[in-house]
Amino acid sequence: MSRVEIRISGFGGQGVILAGIILGRAAALHDGKDATLTQSFGPEARGGACSAQVVLSRERNLYPCVIRPDILVVMSQPAYEKHIGEVGAGALVLYEENLVDPVDLPKECQAYGIPATRFAEDIGRKMVLNIIMLGFVTALSDVVSAQAVKKAVAESVPRGTQRLNEDAFNRGYTYGLSLKKKNDEAE
């Protein structure tokens, strides 16, 4: 695919923008792709609607907007309801299953849920939710390599939290791979 549009969306404070930055960084600096991250958020520091748009392409990426996401990652019900209408046939929808009820999911898209909040609580820090989601995205999509994302996570999180974030990434990644395997077997 020459151009991939990704939208990551949720509440402000969930690390939505950082997740976008890490994904873009992985692609742009470690996977040799062109990546553009744009962000939308309200004036509130916490709790408002928040969205990161990442466009990946093999060539110079000029048009920066996401219009029809190939991958939609949602971490809140309002984010799901706001953006689910944007996805087209073949899109990948990834959601936090304790926070999102995927009602009226378009039939042609592939959807996977993950209890990322519970995983984050198991790990001991609720704030790694976004990194778990990133691991999940990496496992279920083929747009960036796990190696690149891991490297970008380590470069982007506060010093001293690298191990914690690596665990979080691995937790989401492993869970994603297990769902993928189950799905492949069912097919």
Next chain:
Amino acid sequence: MGADPQGVLTGVHFLDGDHACCEGAIAAGCRAAFGYPITPSTEIVERIALRLPLVGGVFVQMEDEIASSIAIQGAAWGGKKVITVTSGPGMSLMMEHVGLAAMTETPCVFVNVQRGGPSTGLPTLPAQGDMMQARWGSHGDYEIIAISPNSPQECFDLTVHAFNLSERYRVPVLIMMDESVGHMTERVTIPHAEQIEVESRRLPEGPKEEYLPFAPGENLVPPMAPVGEGYRFHVTGLTHNEKGYPVMSPDVQDHLVRRLLDKIRLNAEDIAMVEEDQIQDADVVLVAYGITSRVVLRTLHLAREKGLKVGVFRPVVVWPFPEKRLRELAERVKAFVVVELNYGQVVLEVERIVGGRVPTVLVPHGGGALHNPEDILRVVEEAW
């Protein structure tokens, strides 16, 4: 001349436009910044506050934008390269000092990361509604230079260029970003220091006692002496003679203000910077700057797929407008379609230059989002 390696973060980065602008300023040799944080330009201030002290510079968070825009000018006369950073509401407050910098020929750089207006408008969302304010916002007759980057890489490159132009012409240069470019993150390559072209301030030559601080030199621009090195000079916003002393006469007014205008107008071709795409055979030319110039490239692609001969004309330096090139195009194309995130600003300049030779159509947008490329395409199709 190359940049001071101490300030250059050579390497490949994943940076947003705001941070890239900050790195451009430091690479250009900026060592003094004054500001008052405002969304969506806050990230520039945050980074410059962190970075400048590491390279021997100074950042002061001032009490407001008015103080910031005058403090930079004091530092400039002290010999520093200077910057202040804001968004529309702050730019409104700084406008008085844009005029002062134009009158006193103080090299300085203002960054306006535009958001929706008027007033406090849309703090976190993009617009291009301050383009005419940049050109005309202060009182009296004066000229400035305004540059509109469309990517984080350009936020770096064109900030360096903005400093060079401000030193070359002793003029305030406005970097007209917008929220979308400021908060857009992409790969940014920062070259080695010696590969970055940096212009330094042109200092006076000859005996100090004969120095006339406002006597025109090369390109009508007076050489500028730093404070404290034995040169006598006087700086005032009042109409002044070549010594810098106030003279309230129509002759001195004409002599001074005409030179302030001419040093930019007569050098407009040196300052002009345009980017063109598929313009050779174009019947309809899309005119756009800043972030919108990337949106119209999508329209260009859609139009060419339909076999429509469309091209793109992008003024990278918006003020002074690249008049000569647009006039050439007006002789051979069928229509211009101007796309901007406002209800019609730069289109007025395009209409003036095209002079009715061919139709000029505006695709307006109030801001808060970017144009939909397909909406633009519909206007292009109607322009035939």
